Amino acid sequence: MAWHKNTGFPFVSFDGQTLATLPYGRALKHGRYLCRSETVGVTCANTSTGHGFRVARAGVVLF
DSSP, rough: OOOTTTOOOEEEEETTEEEEEEOOTOOEEEEEEEEEEETTTTEEETTTTOOEEEEEEEEEEEO
């Protein structure tokens, strides 16, 4: 959760843990990886290869 410290993004407590959240409409980049949170799900991809995944209530899609 170290990435969360300086973002100002909200967090939640669950089962004794503090969990960072990525608000809808926001993105987080670390090295070659980019994750974007939207109301339809979260998409993460390697910006060099274009490979990644989307996680949503409808399921998981790899690309």
